[in-house]
């Protein structure tokens with residue numbers, strides 16, 4: 001099972017600090033989302049494949065036509081927060097308000113209930129698992145926020161499953177599509193999303209996918225935009241991850257789509273026998289059993 005997903009945000013949604021005038025700042029930046037979306041749409045429509053799009057409420061507010069197009073083409077519109085704040089900087093109340101705002105903005109455009117979610121920067125960690133409570137309260141059925149390897153903004157190392165699972169938390173359950181990982185010398189890593197996809201040679205990525213039963217991907221319009229401006233104030237590591245190999249990434253994506261059959265989350269969800277997937281109990285400290 002190979003799942004194709006995109007996180008729909010503009011080139012400047014990689015910031016980690018949120019000053020009070022953030023909306024004004026963002027409004028002054030060049031808008032590049034349309035060009036990025038056109039390339040993605042072209043690729044998917046030409047190859048007749050489906051994908052899930054985790055969208056920011058911010059994009060729905062500023063560029064509703066982008067969300068409308070995703071929906072009109074028949075792709076799943078899913079939630080990726082309103083303002084792309086990482087989860088661990090928010091209280092439960094702030095998180096809920098932000099996600100609710102995002103969902104309302106998306107649902108007002110598509111007329112459909114949003115049922116899938118991915119946290120910004122996979123920022124679901126063991127100390128903010130209350131997120132699962134909020135997702136349940138808001139009617140989210142599918143989560144794709146677990147990144148079971150080390151990363152700067154998140155990483156849920158307690159999670160040992162390598163495929164779709166049911167997470168039980170506080171008496172309710174949610175269907176989880178974790179980020180897929182491979183293991184090398186006991187270290188888990190991923191190669192099928194964002195900066196990781198741009199970093200690893202395609203031949204290696206293809207081999208890793210061929211060896212796996214389950215592949216989750218995540219791409220952003222900016223991953224294929226070599227002409228995007230560079231944001232000030234990023235750490236060196238962040239700069240490298242954000243801007244490395246932008247010029248060849250689109251060709252790699254084309255090749256990936258040519259080499260493998262991808263489906264979206266809803267198609268995958270129908271194919272899975274949910275009575276026979278691993279069930280992971282997570283407690284309030286993020287322990288998994």
Ligand SMILES: [Zn+2]
Nearest residue numbers: 007009120121
């Ligand atoms: Zn994002």
